[in-house]
Amino acid sequence: MATLAPVVMAVDASPRRVLMVYSFGRDFMPYAATGIQFRSELARLSPQPVEFRDASLEQARFDAPGRDGPLLDYLRAVYAEHRPDLIVPIGAQAAMFLQRHRQELFPEAPLLLVGVDDRRLRGMLSEPGVTSVGLDMDVSRFVGNILEVRPNTRDIYVVIGTSPLEKFWEQAFRREWAQFSDRVTLHWWSDRSIAEVRESARNLPPDSAVLVTVVNLDVDGIPFEHEAALRSISPASSAPVFGIIREQLGLGIVGGRLVSQGKIGFEAAKHAVRLLAGEPAANLPVQQLTLDPPAYDWRELERWGISESSLPLGSEVLYRSPGLWEEYRGHVLIALGIMALQAVLILLLLAARRHARESEANLSLAAEFGNVGLWQLATGSDGDGVKATPKFRSLFGLPPSGRITVEDILDRIHPDDRSDTEKAIQNAVNDVEDFSVEHRMVLPDVGLRWIASTGHADVSREGRPARVRGASIDITAIRKAEMERQSLRTELTHLSRVSTMGQLSSALAHELNQPLGAILRNAEAAELLLEQEPTDWDELKAIVKDIQQDDQRAVSVIDRMRSLLMKRELQIEPISLDRVVHLVIGLLKSELQFRRVHLAVELESGLPWVRGDAIHLQQVMLNLLANALDAIRDVPSERRRVAVRAKRLESNRVEVAVCDRGTGIPEERLQRVFEPFVSTKTKGMGMGMGLAICRSIVETHGGRLWAENNPEGGATVRFTLIAVQEATQK
Amino acid sequence: MSKLVPTVFVVDDDASFLRSIGRWLHSHGYIVKSYGSAADFLARRPKQATGCVVVDLHMPGMDGISFQKVLGQSDHPLPVVFLTGHGDIQTSVAAMKGGAEDFLVKTASKDALLDAIERALARDASEREVRLRQFAMSKRFAELTPREQEVLSHVLKGRLNKQIAIDLGIDERSVKRHRTNMMSKIGVKSVAELAQLAVVAGISEELRVPGDRLPLPTKHS
Numbered sequence: 001m002a003t004l005a006p007v008v009m010a011v012d013a014s015p016r017r018v019l020m021v022y023s024f025g026r027d028f029m030p031y032a033a034t035g036i037q038f039r040s041e042l043a044r045l046s047p048q049p050v051e052f053r054d055a056s057l058e059q060a061r062f063d064a065p066g067r068d069g070p071l072l073d074y075l076r077a078v079y080a081e082h083r084p085d086l087i088v089p090i091g092a093q094a095a096m097f098l099q100r101h102r103q104e105l106f107p108e109a110p111l112l113l114v115g116v117d118d119r120r121l122r123g124m125l126s127e128p129g130v131t132s133v134g135l136d137m138d139v140s141r142f143v144g145n146i147l148e149v150r151p152n153t154r155d156i157y158v159v160i161g162t163s164p165l166e167k168f169w170e171q172a173f174r175r176e177w178a179q180f181s182d183r184v185t186l187h188w189w190s191d192r193s194i195a196e197v198r199e200s201a202r203n204l205p206p207d208s209a210v211l212v213t214v215v216n217l218d219v220d221g222i223p224f225e226h227e228a229a230l231r232s233i234s235p236a237s238s239a240p241v242f243g244i245i246r247e248q249l250g251l252g253i254v255g256g257r258l259v260s261q262g263k264i265g266f267e268a269a270k271h272a273v274r275l276l277a278g279e280p281a282a283n284l285p286v287q288q289l290t291l292d293p294p295a296y297d298w299r300e301l302e303r304w305g306i307s308e309s310s311l312p313l314g315s316e317v318l319y320r321s322p323g324l325w326e327e328y329r330g331h332v333l334i335a336l337g338i339m340a341l342q343a344v345l346i347l348l349l350l351a352a353r354r355h356a357r358e359s360e361a362n363l364s365l366a367a368e369f370g371n372v373g374l375w376q377l378a379t380g381s382d383g384d385g386v387k388a389t390p391k392f393r394s395l396f397g398l399p400p401s402g403r404i405t406v407e408d409i410l411d412r413i414h415p416d417d418r419s420d421t422e423k424a425i426q427n428a429v430n431d432v433e434d435f436s437v438e439h440r441m442v443l444p445d446v447g448l449r450w451i452a453s454t455g456h457a458d459v460s461r462e463g464r465p466a467r468v469r470g471a472s473i474d475i476t477a478i479r480k481a482e483m484e485r486q487s488l489r490t491e492l493t494h495l496s497r498v499s500t501m502g503q504l505s506s507a508l509a510h511e512l513n514q515p516l517g518a519i520l521r522n523a524e525a526a527e528l529l530l531e532q533e534p535t536d537w538d539e540l541k542a543i544v545k546d547i548q549q550d551d552q553r554a555v556s557v558i559d560r561m562r563s564l565l566m567k568r569e570l571q572i573e574p575i576s577l578d579r580v581v582h583l584v585i586g587l588l589k590s591e592l593q594f595r596r597v598h599l600a601v602e603l604e605s606g607l608p609w610v611r612g613d614a615i616h617l618q619q620v621m622l623n624l625l626a627n628a629l630d631a632i633r634d635v636p637s638e639r640r641r642v643a644v645r646a647k648r649l650e651s652n653r654v655e656v657a658v659c660d661r662g663t664g665i666p667e668e669r670l671q672r673v674f675e676p677f678v679s680t681k682t683k684g685m686g687m688g689m690g691l692a693i694c695r696s697i698v699e700t701h702g703g704r705l706w707a708e709n710n711p712e713g714g715a716t717v718r719f720t721l722i723a724v725q726e727a728t729q730k
Numbered sequence: 731m732s733k734l735v736p737t738v739f740v741v742d743d744d745a746s747f748l749r750s751i752g753r754w755l756h757s758h759g760y761i762v763k764s765y766g767s768a769a770d771f772l773a774r775r776p777k778q779a780t781g782c783v784v785v786d787l788h789m790p791g792m793d794g795i796s797f798q799k800v801l802g803q804s805d806h807p808l809p810v811v812f813l814t815g816h817g818d819i820q821t822s823v824a825a826m827k828g829g830a831e832d833f834l835v836k837t838a839s840k841d842a843l844l845d846a847i848e849r850a851l852a853r854d855a856s857e858r859e860v861r862l863r864q865f866a867m868s869k870r871f872a873e874l875t876p877r878e879q880e881v882l883s884h885v886l887k888g889r890l891n892k893q894i895a896i897d898l899g900i901d902e903r904s905v906k907r908h909r910t911n912m913m914s915k916i917g918v919k920s921v922a923e924l925a926q927l928a929v930v931a932g933i934s935e936e937l938r939v940p941g942d943r944l945p946l947p948t949k950h951s
Contacts, residue, residue: 510788510815514744517815517836521750524840528757543753550746590815593788 015049016276018042019084019106021098022056023091023165027225028216030261031090033247034115037265038088038272045273053084057093068097075105086275088112088268092120093165099124110275114268115261118288119172131281133268136288137259139176140651142244145256145294146209147183149306150240154207157187159197159233161215161224166190169214179651193220194229201237208239212253227251240304246292250319254304255296264289364389373472377406377425377455395451395472397443414440414448421453428468432457435468438475450479489696490569496693497564497619500626507590511557515550522547560587563615570616570700574609574724577617577646577654584621585644588629595629600643607646608723610654616697617721620705623690624658624717631662631715639713652723653703661714670707694719736851737761737781739808741771741797743789747836751784751813758844768797777806780858782831782850787814787821795821798828809850809857813838867931870916878912881905885912885921886928 022028026035043050055075087102087109089095095113102111113124113132121134146153160170170190177186189197194215201210215229227248234241234252243253246260271284294315301308301317308317367374373392378385386404396412398404406425413421417439428435436454443449455470501508522543529536529543560583581601585592592599610617621644628642639661646656665673674695691707698705698719705719738760742748748764755762761781765771768785769792783801787794798810812825812833822833831853832846874882884894891909895902918924 506816506818513815513836514747517813518744518747518750520837521747521754525750525753525757539753543750546746546749550750553746590788593790596793 015051016046016086017051017053017082017084018086018088018272018276019053019055019079019109021087021089021094022054023089023093024163024216025056025058025223025225026054028223029225029227029247030214030245030259031115032226033245033261034090034265034268037262038090038114038269039265041266041269042272045269046276048276050276053078057097068101071097072101072105079106084109086110086112086272088114088272090114091165092116092168095120095124099127102127110281112268112271112275112281115264120168121286125286129281131271131275131284131286133264133271133287134289135259135264136290138291139173139244140179141257141291142173142211142213142242143177143180143184143186145254145258146211146240146242147180148256148312149254149296149310150207150209150304152207153184153209155185155187155205155209157189157197157201157204157208157210157239159194159210159212159215159229160188160190161217161229162190162219163217166214166216173213175650177651179653191219194218194222194224194232195220197229198233198236201233201239201241204237204239210237210239210241212241212243212248214244240300240306246295249295249297252300253297254300254306255294255315255318257291257294260289260292263292367391367471371474375470375472377429377468377470378466392472395449395474396441397446412441412443414442416440425455425468428455428457432459435470448476449474450476493616493619493693493697494568496623496690497615500619500622500690501561501564503626504587504591507588507594508557508561510594511590512554515553515557518550519547519554522550564618564622566615568615570613572611572613572701575612575614575617577607577610577656577721578603580612580614580617580621581644581646581656584618584625587622588625591629595633596637596640597629597632598641600641602643602645604647607648607654608725610701610721611724612701612721613697617701620694620697620719621656621658623694627690627717628658628660628662631660631664633662635662648723649720652725653720654723655718655720657716657718659710659714659716661710661712664709664713665707665715667709670709673707674705691717735761735780736854737763737776737779738847738851739763739765739771739775739779739781739783740785741765741768741783741789742786742813743767744786747786755784755847760847768792768794768800772797772800772804775806779806779808780854782809782811782847782854784811784813784847787812787817787825787833795824795828798825798830802829807857809853811846811850864930867927871928871931873915874912875908878908878915881908882912882924882928885909886925 020026020035020038022031022035024031026032039052055071057071084106087098087106089098089111091114095116098105098111109129111127111130113121113130113134116124116132116134118134118136121132124130125132143156146156158173160166160173170188174186174188180186189200192200197218204210210233212230212233215224217223218229230241230243230248230251230253240254241252242256243249244259246258247262249255249258267287267289271287274284275281294312296311296315296317298317298320300306301311308315311317364374366372367389368391371391373389373395375386375388375392378387386406386409388398388404390400392398393400393404396409398408398412410418410422421437421439424435424437427433434454434456436452438450438452441449441451451472452475453470453472455468457468458466460466526540526543529540564587581603585599585601588599625642625644632640632642641661643659644656645659646654649655674691691705695705698721702722703720705717707715707717709715738755740748740751740755740762742751742764743766745766748766752762752764765774767789771783785794785797789797792800794812794814798812801807801810809831810825810829811831812822813836814821814833815836817833817835825833831850834842834846871879871882880898881894884897889897891902891905895905898905913919913924916924916927918927
């Protein structure tokens, strides 16, 4: 069959039937744009004519589970004879509907899921004949968009509809935007009709923004096609209006990184052509589009006084429409300029030569004083000659006079940095780009130097690159200071680890002497047994086996200590928090027993892995636990309890808490305990660096660390870490 | 009773060490009994056993020091040798004050450990003898009539017959008679002898002579 299929198709010129199933009506956002693009692109690409049929799950607008019946009957009736060649559900509701009924309706036709977000795709791809062109949206960008261009924003009013689709997204947004709760307050306007939203938006406090997400159906049950809600809100709003979909741009939103629904349709059409040509769905990769590069509406930027310089790098600004003055400003200025020029030209010409000479001298003086080497690289017909100031020549160890070439300069650059530097110069010359590069040089008698160079390319009148001018400066001292600081930090972190281990040394010696003592007694017993007649070989064998086991025990104690005593740089990778906690508890086992402390470990099940350095996080745990043990040193035995808890937070974070029932931290010290050399312990008990180092380690991991007193007595120190997505766990 | 063979009782929660020290003691000719915890020993120990206890200082549940206290207050105390993975001064002082025979690390030399065990066994033997004598004595004192006991306590306080007669409200001749009977039941001729035996039997605390060399048990049966 498989080999015959293409032959049959080549003969067959009858139209291909594509059934598009919309999650709402076909004019509702966000899927309308997807559908339009898909249709036009597929019609263009397909070698055969394509016959599009539409169906939509009108009932998906409402909370109506189990009301698949009428649509099912309809599809069965219409397509009983004219079986479609491809089924294209658009949106998650339609995808789920077909997931449920594909077997009874169209078991043979391939299924192309379009516009389904990764969050909802799970389990949908397990059946054969199914592929997907969907989305993997970083929805935190939508709030990020606002804060990027309006960093002072305090309140964001979120406009969202009330259909099941919109309710799903409201949940997702609430979860993933919780991370912004310390910067902005989110107001959820899902409980207001669009008419009410429009009125409320007229009088918003300063530093507000409106975020229009998906509105197909408002709380009063009024449907909105083609972004009608946005069109109604934006003109009335007293605060900038932002959106999430690329197709909203131009309809009254400021802009940002947005989801392009049209692009999804466009990409899906490419899949559809191959499926219609008989290619199995398994051959087609599941595609997930991410957000578009930032784009903004010039009119909205003007309306809200947002400067283009505050937009993220590489932003596209659309819909520029200059005003009258701006349109004619050029003409006026040119006219004025010509008159002024005529008057001044003669004077200028006279002054210019002198002035040029003076400013060049000034510049050289300043450059010389600032240890900056200046250079100029001519390109094209002038060859690759380099003009350079004496300072530059001395920086690069070049002779004070004579011709120098690019090659001469490159020869002096450290071999590891040479190719990067060469590439940067080439790019500057070929593409007329500014360039900036840092490289090392090894000069005889001077040693290793770090040089930073920056340059600017000029264009000739014909639009070709004419020359590159630039400046170079010796940054060795800065680099050295940076490296010194880094190594001091590593040193300090290591020292603190060693000192914590020192506090545990008595417990660790105990743990080590246990197996060593057993080995010694066994060996002495064996010595005596060997002298006896007859020799008890069974007993001797048992002794040797015990000695081996105790030796292993001793080795594992040493291993645990050694990894913590090693000095090393930070290595961040996905690690299991569970393992970190249990390694540290292993180290503290004897200490806990000595001090007769009850330790409770409550790690939430299914805890995700975190991004971190295993040793440094062990150090944090060890330090916090050692502090907790010190805090309960002098309390009655029933209060000698310490708990370690870990749980998943919203917004992809994990929180770890170390909780004791000790004496607590005096309120006025709660903030200060994280400063270096501040300690609540008795003199001689600690140097007061532990918590400062812990905080710096956690912050390097992108987390937070803080302390609080428990209402029932004692203190809790908490820290957060960034969770790893399940898929990347090793 | 003196036919009992001295036994070394070992108490340690570390199973591997317990096995090794058991083998070691056995190969050095001792009779060994091993226990995994202090509670286990207290529940299963043979009541009349002689010997000593070698015990780990750090154990979950009852630790070495509390075990020493409980054992010392029991009717059948035994000398204790402490073993520990790593000793600190504080606990070793507490252990020695509590009457421990010795306090050693688990990696201690063969000779140090053997020496400590030998001293503990010797001490058990001598304390046992004292306890037996005391037991016999107290039995004799227990056979006195109530009146004889009253007379005895006055005699031990150094009162004369005449004073005792007034104190007890009886005549001097009766005092003399009770006193003669009492002295013959105990089997002594002089008040000095009587006082010494009373001390051995633990009857009189006030009369203990300073510098008394006899180790006195705190309780008697």
